[in-house]
Amino acid sequence: MSTLQDGIYHAPGRRPPRHLALVFLRADPAADSAVVDGTLREVTGMLGDLAEGRVDELPGHPVPTGDLEFLLGFGPKAFAIPGARLPSPAALGPRYRFRSPLPTGGGPVLVGAGLEYASDVVRNDATEEFCLQLTAGTQLAVSRAVVELWKLLDGRKDDRTQMAPLEIAGIHTGFQRDDHRSWIGFHDGVSNLDSGAREGVISISDGESGSDTWTVGGSYLVFLSLAVDLGPWHRLPRSEQELLVGRDKLTGAPLTGTDSDGLPVPAAGCPVAGTTEVTQPGNEDFIEPGPTDDPVLLATHVRRANLSAGDAPDLAGSLRMFRQGYEFFQPIAAAPGFSVGLNFISFQDHPDRVLRALTQRGWLGGVNFGGQPGQDGPAGRLLTVRAGGTYLVPPVRDTAPYPGAEVFG
């Protein structure tokens, strides 16, 4: 039986619920493991109640649940809480963490990656002790969960320090799109592992756990808040956009080459007769871009993000990951008045799958999204990072009050 926490929607036919809030929780430096354990019991108990429609201050008057689910992640700092009984897993070691932004803003997220922090980002809030992924079918259900979390923690503040054992230190919200496209206009989430291969890639196996045997059956969450600079992108001709992504913009068909004018050629026969998009039934053979040695195709985002064939569950066999991203849209004061992007969230048995894909030459190493390493112009500056982190998603144990309780209890 799976011991993965709720909130990883990998089962065949399941789609992630519409709304997300990813909350980062900071532990009071004065709080020891017993205090943090007590607070996590309360927090997860309260969220469990909410998932059944029970709100503390409305006894006997249930609210719609919105099918709320929550997932608890442990960052490297969680294991440094005084009294923690287990050391930080090797897979959360410094090699598998994102760099901090420069004190003046900006800077690379990883040595060798083509992704940089935005120049106004001086603090990365995805480095706190814990993360809580809240997902639900309604915006109210995730927002209410954050507000109820705040109320609970507010009631635990220490009079002298004015700090609760856990404090909300960052919130990222997002939504699923019903057109299954991303802000750049292309279909996203088309190629996302065969459902049969998913659990093998997501779930930490005996071999992957190394000496951290207690993590077996859990997963690692990798998060990147990626802002998309739509201005230069939407002025790029469609053919140039397609050569950066690797798919036909309208149909989602994978590209198979270029014609004599250098224009992209989508896979012949896709979409099949009677359908208009690769996401529709009948087009299963076209989901994965086929093997190629065409250098133009190899530079596209889809190829760079997945150069090895197959969905091998072992890390050596592939760098596949289970992507479960949520788009964001935020009004901002500066022109054009909004910021859009992707809360990239992926689950895998080791963060190395993502970090290697982002830094390896031939893969996304040195490349912002697609195209050539160090490329200037819109392709080289499409994405900027606003936050990023790596969290262990401990396995569920029947007898434990919350996943990962063995670290403190």
Ligand code: HEM
């Ligand atoms: C805002 C940022 C991003 C956007 C808009 C974006 C967009 C896309 C699009 C349009 C596709 C093609 C559709 C599909 O096959 O699902 C795709 C595929 C993919 N992307 Fe991204 N992506 C972004 C960031 C990333 C990052 C940071 C990674 C991390 C490594 C990544 C990994 C992948 C993977 C693994 C695939 C599937 C490739 C395949 O097997 O065919 N993406 N992405």
